[in-house]
Amino acid sequence: MSAASYHYTSSTNGGANRGRARKPRYDTRNKDIGSSSSSSYITSNTHHHYYRRPLSPVSVGDVCNRISKVSFENHNHLSGTRIRNRSAEPRHSDKPHDNRPPSVSAIRSVVPDRSQQDQIPICSRPDSGGNKGRCITLYTNHFKCNLSDNLAINQYTVHVNVFKRGKWCNANKRQHNRFEIVQKILDREADNLPFVWFDDGNFLYSRELLLDKAKTYEITIKNQLYQLAIKDMSDRVTVEDMWQFVRSKTPYKRPQDLIRMLETLLKQTIRSRMVCIRNQFFEKNQILYDGGSFQNSGFALAQGFYQAMFVTQAGPTLTIDTKCSCFYRNIDMLHFISIYLERDITMNGGMMSQEEKRALLRMKCLETITIETRHTTNKMVYNIRGFGDNADCHPVTSDGPDGDSRKMSVTQFLAEKYKITLKYPRLPTLECVNKGAQNLSYIPIELCFVEEWQIVDRSLMTSEQNAEKSKRSILLPEIRFNKTMMIANERNFNNDSYLKHLSMTIDTNEMLQVKARVLDPPNIVYRNNRVVSVTIGKWLMKGNQLQQATRVHKWEMILVKDGRREPGHMDMQKLEEFCNMLPETTRRYGIQMNPHFETKIISHNQIRQCVYDLHASGAEFGLFVLIGDCPESYQTIKRCALQEFGIITLCCDLGSIRKQNNPGKLNAYIENVAQKMNARLGGINSTVSFKKIFVDEPKSNGDVFMFIGADVSHVVVSERKPSIAAVVASVSPTSTQYICRSSEQRPVKDKKYSLEVIKDFQPMTRDLLHVFVQTNKQYPTKIVVYRDGV
Numbered sequence: 001m002s003a004a005s006y007h008y009t010s011s012t013n014g015g016a017n018r019g020r021a022r023k024p025r026y027d028t029r030n031k032d033i034g035s036s037s038s039s040s041y042i043t044s045n046t047h048h049h050y051y052r053r054p055l056s057p058v059s060v061g062d063v064c065n066r067i068s069k070v071s072f073e074n075h076n077h078l079s080g081t082r083i084r085n086r087s088a089e090p091r092h093s094d095k096p097h098d099n100r101p102p103s104v105s106a107i108r109s110v111v112p113d114r115s116q117q118d119q120i121p122i123c124s125r126p127d128s129g130g131n132k133g134r135c136i137t138l139y140t141n142h143f144k145c146n147l148s149d150n151l152a153i154n155q156y157t158v159h160v161n162v163f164k165r166g167k168w169c170n171a172n173k174r175q176h177n178r179f180e181i182v183q184k185i186l187d188r189e190a191d192n193l194p195f196v197w198f199d200d201g202n203f204l205y206s207r208e209l210l211l212d213k214a215k216t217y218e219i220t221i222k223n224q225l226y227q228l229a230i231k232d233m234s235d236r237v238t239v240e241d242m243w244q245f246v247r248s249k250t251p252y253k254r255p256q257d258l259i260r261m262l263e264t265l266l267k268q269t270i271r272s273r274m275v276c277i278r279n280q281f282f283e284k285n286q287i288l289y290d291g292g293s294f295q296n297s298g299f300a301l302a303q304g305f306y307q308a309m310f311v312t313q314a315g316p317t318l319t320i321d322t323k324c325s326c327f328y329r330n331i332d333m334l335h336f337i338s339i340y341l342e343r344d345i346t347m348n349g350g351m352m353s354q355e356e357k358r359a360l361l362r363m364k365c366l367e368t369i370t371i372e373t374r375h376t377t378n379k380m381v382y383n384i385r386g387f388g389d390n391a392d393c394h395p396v397t398s399d400g401p402d403g404d405s406r407k408m409s410v411t412q413f414l415a416e417k418y419k420i421t422l423k424y425p426r427l428p429t430l431e432c433v434n435k436g437a438q439n440l441s442y443i444p445i446e447l448c449f450v451e452e453w454q455i456v457d458r459s460l461m462t463s464e465q466n467a468e469k470s471k472r473s474i475l476l477p478e479i480r481f482n483k484t485m486m487i488a489n490e491r492n493f494n495n496d497s498y499l500k501h502l503s504m505t506i507d508t509n510e511m512l513q514v515k516a517r518v519l520d521p522p523n524i525v526y527r528n529n530r531v532v533s534v535t536i537g538k539w540l541m542k543g544n545q546l547q548q549a550t551r552v553h554k555w556e557m558i559l560v561k562d563g564r565r566e567p568g569h570m571d572m573q574k575l576e577e578f579c580n581m582l583p584e585t586t587r588r589y590g591i592q593m594n595p596h597f598e599t600k601i602i603s604h605n606q607i608r609q610c611v612y613d614l615h616a617s618g619a620e621f622g623l624f625v626l627i628g629d630c631p632e633s634y635q636t637i638k639r640c641a642l643q644e645f646g647i648i649t650l651c652c653d654l655g656s657i658r659k660q661n662n663p664g665k666l667n668a669y670i671e672n673v674a675q676k677m678n679a680r681l682g683g684i685n686s687t688v689s690f691k692k693i694f695v696d697e698p699k700s701n702g703d704v705f706m707f708i709g710a711d712v713s714h715v716v717v718s719e720r721k722p723s724i725a726a727v728v729a730s731v732s733p734t735s736t737q738y739i740c741r742s743s744e745q746r747p748v749k750d751k752k753y754s755l756e757v758i759k760d761f762q763p764m765t766r767d768l769l770h771v772f773v774q775t776n777k778q779y780p781t782k783i784v785v786y787r788d789g790v
Contacts, residue, residue, distance in 0.1 A: 122246055124313055125514060133517035141484050142317040142512040145262075145309065146505045147239045153261050153502075155235035156204045158182075163225040171226060173200070174381040174435055179271070181226045185217045195501045199264045204230065207502065237261065242311060259309045259316070266307065266318075268498045270491070275453050279308045280323055282453070289472075290329065293464035298339045299456050300329050301469060305487045318506055320491075322483050324473040326461060328369055330452035333430070333445045340365050345445075350424030357387045357428065368457055371432065371448045375418050381451060382432035388442040392425035410444060422446060459631070484511075523689040527590065531689065541589070541671065547736075548684035549590030552677075555621040558610055559601045559654075560637075562628035567601075571654060575625065578657050578666065585670040591678055607636045608644075615645040621681060622649045623673075625657070648680045679736070687734045706772055706780035707735050708765065709789025710758055712745065722746040725758040728789075729768040731775045739771050 160178045161168040171178055182198045194208040204210075210230060217228045235257060242255035267276055275282045281304050288300035306321045328336075338345050340363060341356055360366055366384040373380045388394050391410045398406050398413055410429060414420040422444055429442040458466055475483065488508040493499060499506075521534035526544035533539065557579060559567065567575070583595040602610050614622045624637055634651055641649040652673065660666035675685050707730045714723045726742040741764040758764070773779055 122248075122311070122313060130517060133519040136516050136518055137513050138516045139481060139511045139513055140319075141321050142310070142312065142314075142319050143488060144314060144507045144512060145316040145318055146507070147242075147316060148503045149239055149243070151239040151502060151504075152207065153237055153258065154206050154209060154233055155237075155257070155261065156206065156210055157202055157231040157234045158198075158204045159202070159227075159229040159231065161227040161229060163227065168227060172435075175378055176226075181219065181221065182228055184221065185219050185226075185228050188219065189217060197265055197268050197498060203234070205261050205264070209233075242316065246311060246313065246315060255311055259311060262316075262504070263309050265498050265502070265504075266309070266493075266496075269496050274304075277453065277455065279306055280325065281305055281307060282323075282325070288327065288329070293462065293468050294326075296339060297465070298329055298331065298336055298450075299326050299461065299465065301325070301472060302327055303472075305484075314512060317512060318493075320484050320488050322473075322475060322480060322487070324469060326456040326458070326465070326469055327452075328450050328454045328456055331450055333371060333448040333450065334424070336450055337445065345427065346424055350427040352387075352428055361386065363460075365460065368460065369454055370451045371430070372451045373443060373447050374449065375414075375420060375447055380434065382430075382434050382441060382443070382448075384430055384432055385440065386431040388429040388431050390426050391422055391429055391444040394429050394442055410442065414444070414447075420447070481511075525687045525689050532686075543588070545588075545590040546675070546678055546683060546685050547687055547734075549592070550678055550681040550683040551592040552621055552681065553594055554597075554617070554619045555594065555623065556598045556600065556614055556617075556619055557623045557625065558614075559599070559625050559627060560607065560630060560633050561601065561603050562626070562630045562633065567627050567654070571627070571658065574658055575654070578670070581663075581666060581670055582673070585667060586674040586677070589671070589674055589678075591674055591683070604630070604633050604636065607633060608640050611637065611640040611645055611647065611649075615647045620648065621677065622647060623677075624649060624651045625654055626651055627654045650677055650680065682737075684732075684734060684736045687736065703781045704733060704776065704778060705735060706730055706769075706783045707786070708768070708783060709786045710761065711788050712758060725760065725764075727758065727761065727764045727768065729765075729772065731768075731772050733776060739768060741767055 160171045160176075160181060162171040162176060163169075171181065179198060179200045182204075186193065186196060186198070193213060194206055194210070196204050196206040196210070198204055211233070213230065215230055217230075219226050219228075237255065237258040239258065241253070242258055245252045245255050263279075270276070270281060273284060275284055282302045283304070286302060288302050290297070290300040294300055302325055304323045304325065306319075306323045308319055310317050310319060334346055337352075337360065340360060341352075345352060369384065371382050371384060373382070394410045396408055396410055396413050398408060398417075400406050408416075409425075411422050411425045414422060424446055425444075427445050429444055430448055432441045432443055432448075433439075434441065458469075461469070485508075488506075491508070493506040493508060521537075524532045524534060524539050525547070526532065526541070527547050527549075528545075530544045532542065532544065559575070561567070579597075579599070583593045586593045600610065611622070622641070626633055637649055637651060641647050650673065657666075657669065660669045679685055709728045710726070712723050712725045723745040724742055725745050726740060728738050728740045731737050731739050743760050743764065745759060769779065
C-alpha cells in the first residue's frame with residue numbers, strides 16, 4: 001500500500017494560526033488567581049489588585065514505559081531527545097492529570113449531588129406588581145414533566161469488574177464498554193430482576209427493592225468474563241420531597257438527586273443512536289461540516305441539541321435547545337500533526353525536528369486531545385505527554401519465551417510481536433499515559449488516531465472558526481422555536497419504554513409560557529444635556545460631545561508583531577492614516593489628546609519590558625495595535641498592564657483597521673476607540689435619563705440605583721482550569737463606572753461538572769456594597785441584578 005499523501009495550504013487554518021483565537025471572557029491560562037480570595041479591580045480610576053497563588057511543584061514519579069507488556073528503558077543519553085509537555089504532567093505520580101473534555105460514553109447526569117448544594121428556596125417569578133411597559137407572553141424552551149405523586153426511586157451502588165490475571169479488577173471505562181456489559185446482563189436477567197437502569201458509573205436505579213436479589217451476575221463477552229456486583233442501597237428519593245421544595249417558602253433541601261436519576265433515565269433510549277456528552281446530544285451518523293474556515297483544520301462542526309431537567313415554580317420541566325459544537329475529526333495522527341505543522345511529515349521518509357516538537361507542545365494542540373490505538377486486541381486510549389525518541393532508536397526490553405530479557409527498538413518489537421512493519425520508523429514516538437495507570441507508553445505516531453467526538457476548546461479555534469460556529473449557533477427566534485419543537489417531537493418521549501415504567505410523561509405539544517413586559521428604552525444624555533433616543537439598543541452620537549471627557553498628556557502607540565509576518569507597505573500606510581485621524585477625531589468629542597506621541601514596533605517576547613517602560617515613563621495610556629490574530633499577545637498585555645504595573649491599555653486589531661476602507665468607516669471605528677479610551681481613563685461618555693421612565697412617579701426621582709451583573713465562565717473544568725465567577729457592579733450615581741470581584745470555582749472532590757451557582761456571591765456582593773457606600777456616602781435604594789450580565 002502506498003503512503004498517504006496530504007496537501008496543506010498556508011491559510012488561516014494552518015499551524016501558523018492555530019494558537020490564535022478570540023480571547024475568552026475570563027481566560028485563566030496565563031493568570032494566577034488565588035483560590036481562597038477573590039480578585040478585584042475598579043474601572044477606571046483605581047489600581048488593579050490580584051492575589052497570586054504559588055505554582056504547585058510538579059511530581060514526576062519513577063515510571064516505566066510500555067507498549068502492551070513491554071517496558072521501555074529511559075537511558076541518560078536519551079534525556080535530551082525526549083520533549084515533554086510540562087503543563088500536561090500529573091500533579092501526583094499515581095494520579096495523571098486529565099485535561100480532556102467529558103467522556104462521550106458517559107450518560108450520567110451532570111447535576112451535583114444533594115450534599116454539595118446549599119438549602120435555598122426556589123425563586124418565584126415577579127409576574128405581578130409592575131404596570132410599566134407593554135404586556136406580552138413569551139415562549140420558553142421548557143416542557144412540563146408529569147410524575148406520579150407516590151413515585152420513589154432507590155439508588156444502589158454497583159461495581160463492574162473484569163476477570164484478568166486470576167482476579168477481579170475494576171472494568172476501566174476507557175478499555176471496556178461498561179454500559180453494554182451491564183445492559184446485556186440486565187437483558188439476560190429480565191425475568192429475575194425488576195425494571196432497573198444504569199448510569200454508566202457506579203449506580204443502579206430501581207423503583208423496587210433489590211435486597212432479596214442475587215448480589216453478583218457474571219457474563220462472558222468476546223471470551224472475556226465480566227461481573228456486575230450489586231452492593232447496598234445508598235439513597236432513596238421521592239417526588240413528594242420535590243413538591244415540598246417547590247411549595248416551601250423557607251430554605252429546604254433541593255431535589256438534586258431526583259433530577260439526576262431522571263436525567264439518566266431520559267438518556268437510556270437515545271444512547272443507542274446518539275452521542276451523549278453530558279447534556280449534549282449529537283447524531284452518530286451525521287455528516288460533519290468541515291468546509292470554509294474548517295477545511296484542512298482537523299476540526300469539524302456538528303449539529304445537535306441540549307437537554308436537561310429543572311425544578312421550577314411550575315414543577316419539574318425539561319428544557320431543550322439547539323446546539324452546534326466543534327469536534328476534532330477522527331483522523332490518524334500523521335494527518336493531524338501535518339495539519340498543525342503545515343507540511344506533510346510523511347515526505348522524505350518522515351522526519352521531525354526538535355523545534356517542530358516544541359512548537360506542537362507550545363500550541364497546546366496535543367495536550368487537550370486523547371488518542372486511541374487499534375493494533376492490540378482491545379482499543380487503548382491515551383493522553384499525550386510529549387515526544388520520545390524515533391521509533392527505530394527508542395530502546396525496549398522484552399521478555400523472551402525462556403524468560404531472558406532482550407533489548408531491541410520499538411520498530412523491531414512491533415514487527416516481532418504484532419507483525420507490523422512501520423512505514424515511518426524515523427518519526428518520533430508519542431509519550432502517552434493511560435488514565436488510571438502510572439506507566440508511560442511510547443507509541444509510534446502512525447499507530448495513533450484521534451479519538452472521535454472530542455469537543456474542541458474554543459481557545460484553540462481561529463477567530464474565523466469561532467465566527468463560523470457562532471453563525472451556525474445563533475438562530476432567529478422563529479427558526480429556533482421550530483427546531484426546538486421538532487427536536488421535542490422527534491424524541492417521542494411518551495412512547496419511551498423507560499418513561500412508561502415510571503408513569504412519566506412530558507407535554508411536548510407546547511412550550512411553557514411566561515408573562516413579560518417590554519419597557520420603553522431610556523434616553524441617552526451627552527454634554528450640555530443633549531438627548532439622543534435609543535432604537536433597539538442602538539443610538540448615534542450625532543456630533544455630540546462626551547459628558548465628561550479626559551485629557552491625555554502622554555501616550556504611546558505600540559505595534560505588536562505576531563512573529564509570522566511583517567507589516568507591509570499598505571499596512572503602514574493605513575496605520576499612518578489611523579494615527580493622524582485619532583487625535584483629531586477624539587478632540588471633536590471633547591478628549592484633549594496630545595497629537596505628539598511615540599510609536600514602537602515590538603515582538604511578543606518584548607511585551608513585558610515595553611509595558612514596564614510605558615509605566616516608568618509616566619505615560620497615562622498605551623494603545624497596542626496587534627498585527628495578526630494574537631490571543632497570547634493580548635493576554636500578556638492585559639496581564640502585565642492590569643496585574644503587574646497598573647496602566648490603562650487598549651488593544652486594536654490591524655485587520656479591523658484595514659477593513660475600514662473609506663474615511664467614513666475609519667472615522668466610525670475611531671469613534672468607538674475614543675469612547676472606550678475615555679471610559680477606561682475615568683471619563684463619562686454619557687448618562688441615562690430616567691425621567692422618561694419615572695414620569696408618573698416623581699418620588700422615584702430620588703432613588704439611587706446600583707446595577708449588578710453576575711456570571712460564571714467555564715473554560716475547561718479541571719483542577720488546572722477552574723471556572724471563574726465574576727460579579728460586576730456600578731459604583732457611581734450615573735452608573736458609568738463599575739467595580740468587579742472575581743473568584744475561582746474548582747470542581748468539588750474531583751467532579752467534572754460545572755457549578756453555575758456563584759458560591760461566594762454573598763461576600764462578593766457585600767464587598768461591592770461597601771465600595772459603593774465609600775464612593776457615594778450612601779447605600780443604593782434600588783439594586784438591579786442581571787443574570788449572565790457581565
